[in-house]
Amino acid sequence: VQFVKRIFEKYPDFASKFHYENRYLKSAYMNLLLGIIETLCQQQPLELSDDDLHEASVAISIVKKGGFEVDWLEKKLEQLKEKKKQVETGQSRLQQMEDEMQKYNQKCLDLKALMEKEKADVSAANVAISFDDVF
Template identity: 45%
Template sequence: MDVNGFQVLPSQVESVRLIFKRHPDIAVEFRAKNQHLRNACMDFLLSLIETMCQSLEDLSNEDLVEADIALTYLKDAGFKVDWLEKKLDIVKDKKEKEQSSLARLQEMEDSLLKLKQHCSDLDALVEKEHEELSDTRTPMSFDDVV
């Protein structure tokens, strides 16, 4: 189906229409006249957007580097994608925060594990001390004395 001069699959029509609705000047400077190249670039744009919509857990740092490369390619092809660049920066910032948070969380879990072990060790010492105190307090029997 044709959407603003781009041949797209029926499953892509709504997405492409929404892109053009929100960013009507996206393809004003797009230079490719060959329909196959036009389609390939639109597929590339849609794939980049899909990548950015993945959960942070599924996105690797390498994926984000490749997304940067893809964005540069789209800009070089003539797409006006400043809005997408800002969104990619947000995703990269979130990924960085996620990684920092994961590192802090791991440190806290390690500390908590050590504290739990320390508490367990102290519980055992307290129990042993109670037993020794109980033995100490036990009065001697007549047989013990005689």
């Protein structure tokens, strides 16, 4: 009920072209519309599958054919698709950076081990010759 009230407040003409008088049909269209909104609004973009987004697009088309003005909802769906794509791209870049960082960390560890070995070799070589070594 709260959703419906807010929709009519923000988009007062959204149902002005709805041409069915049957209350059950009206109710079915409203339930479909509310289902779309619920699906899109209660999940993060990445939680929505491509099938969810496609089904929402089909459902919006059905509601639109029924006479509802839902351009605003179509725009929101497109924004959500873009956000999902942005998140997926960002996650992919982050994973690449993480992989690259692991390579550099391993190189640093290898270099540190090499330095420790070199220090040990230098320390071993940097000792005075004892009198016993001469004779």
